[in-house]
Amino acid sequence: MQESAGDAVLNSDKDVVILSPTGSGKTLAYMLPLVQKLDPEKDEVQAVVIVPGRELALQSATVLNGLGCGLRAMSCYGGRPTMDEHRMMRSTKPHLIFATPGRMNDHIDKGNVDADNVRFLVIDEFDKCLEMGFSDEMSALLGKFVNLQQRILLSATDTDQIPEFVNLNSSIKLNYLEEKQISDRIKVFKLISEKKDKLESLEQLLRSRVDESSIVFLSYRDSVERVNEFLKEKGFTTSRYHGGLDQKEREDAIYKFSNGSANILVSTDLASRGLDIPDVDNVIHYHLPIAEEEFIHRTGRTARWKAKGKTFFILGPEEIIPEYVKAETEDYEIPENLPKPSMPKMATIYIGKGKKDKIGKIDIVGFLCKEGKLKGEEIGRIDVKERYSYVAIRRSKLHQVLNLTKGRKIKGIKTVVEPVR
Secondary structure, eight states: OHHHHHHHHHSOOSEEEEEOOTTSOHHHHHHHHHHTTSOTTSOSOOEEEEOSSHHHHHHHHHHHHHHOOSOOEEEEOSSSOHHHHHHHHHHHOOSEEEEOHHHHHHHHHTTSSOGGGOOEEEEETHHHHTSHHHHHHHHHHHTTOOSOSEEEEEESSOOSOOOGGGOOOSEEEEEOOOSSSSOTTEEEEEEEOSSSSOHHHHHHHHHHTTTSOEEEEOSOHHHHHHHHHHHHHTTOOEEEEOTTSOHHHHHHHHHHHHTTSOSEEEEOGGGGSSOOOOOOOEEEESSOOSSHHHHHHHHTTSSOTTOOEEEEEEEOTTOOOOTTOOSOEEEOOOOSSOOOOOOOSEEEEEESOOGGGTOOHHHHHHHHHHTSOOOGGGEEEEEEOSSOEEEEEEGGGHHHHHHHHTTOEETTEEOOEEEOO
């Protein structure tokens, strides 16, 4: 898929539509050829990637910056002042912007971005971007890019129609979606809950998969809060994730889950798209997916690339497996003797300095080894943001690090080191 996409984007001016399963590497499929078509010598926005949510905008910008290709990128999304983003644009001078539809409209309307310079447009998860909620914004936005040379559309689900306002030229369609809904590498199980309230069944299921990572999907924010609180009281280490949380809470939740500091993510369908979280063992449908598309996207969180995974339906007394689930389903038997919830191996710490302070990953490793007395193998994933950093460290060393680094300096600057809870 990536080779075909690269060839289509690089060696033709036709628009390209890429349909490929979740976890198959669509981000790099469009990004690697696209960056070769941009000019790093021009201090102007040459390409725009439209995404349905801020998480995908942030994640995609991080991927591009990690390529080290000499191009500058930034992400733009709602929930923070447009003025702050404009200030960042003036200092960053991005060649490529990852943005949600409404926020991109704002920047163009205010003159912060010159749409006439944009030659390449990517619509990632275009099925989501072109849904009812985004349709008017997308129609208005796409009418502003008058000098486009190429459009690239990507999705993990097929769609019958692409609206006329997308204005595709003669296009190349690359369809790598399998006829099967989900991969053979994913086993599907059902667990019957004798009670309408499924909390007890969920607890037993999670205790039976105690050393594995699991995402528990629910349909409502209130339900996420209730289930998350229940699991914490039972001794599980969880992250909760839904649209009612502020940006930092959402970032903290995903970061803790993806770096192994929490082994359970309790979430609405917001986590079913746009998040690249490796090594998720289990997807658990506490509430049934409302449609086939939601089932596909939820289940696509596991067995990414060539890994294997499991998906579980917890069924109440009056519930059955939805008709749209075509995969073979096995009954799941809870073992008689269940272990207690185990603590994750890692914990996440916050360091109050980042790129603006000229702090890099090497500085953080040096600081934690020298001041926190850690060994290299006790330090996990490190993410350096503009004004702060997140670091995964061995959980057994958390109190040691917090005590030894209190009031200490990193590169001569006093900083705050605290746990991300």
